[in-house]
Amino acid sequence: RHIFVVHGPNLNMLGQREPDHYGHRTLADIDRAIASKATELALQVSTFQSNHEGEIVDALQGAVGRAQGLIINPAAYTHTSVAIRDAVLMLDVPTIEVHLSNIHKRESFRHRSFIADIATGQITGLGASGYLFALEALARMIA
Numbered sequence: 001r002h003i004f005v006v007h008g009p010n011l012n013m014l015g016q017r018e019p020d021h022y023g024h025r026t027l028a029d030i031d032r033a034i035a036s037k038a039t040e041l042a043l044q045v046s047t048f049q050s051n052h053e054g055e056i057v058d059a060l061q062g063a064v065g066r067a068q069g070l071i072i073n074p075a076a077y078t079h080t081s082v083a084i085r086d087a088v089l090m091l092d093v094p095t096i097e098v099h100l101s102n103i104h105k106r107e108s109f110r111h112r113s114f115i116a117d118i119a120t121g122q123i124t125g126l127g128a129s130g131y132l133f134a135l136e137a138l139a140r141m142i143a
């Protein structure tokens, strides 16, 4: 059981970037926590980050036939990208959309997500723990 985790643009700057919204943990810290939770749940996990929309599309295409579940924080592309939405539809596996901050509490342009209505579920506002809850949910779903 292989889970693919995708982090979108600017998430490589976590730890330095707007800590009031996104906390003090770096992406490497978060990826380590994801890896150790995956081990605990007997899941295999790969994590991927890119600042480029097309690279995220390529990575999702590359996961076809390999990943049985997807956790994706498309970051700013959440609110703009039909291409990432289409790639998630194509991958066609249980998908949890994760946001560190609560997008519904913030500017109105962040309230719209191009992923929400095609995802299995959305976790928003629970910080880095959201990724770990998403792994637990997928572990049950793809038992």
Ligand code: DQA
Binding pocket: 009, 010, 011, 073, 074, 075, 076, 077, 078, 098, 099, 100, 101, 102, 103, 110
């Ligand atoms: C984010 C929320 C997005 O609106 C923002 O553009 C991000 C991060 C989050 O994790 O809270 O870059 O996806």
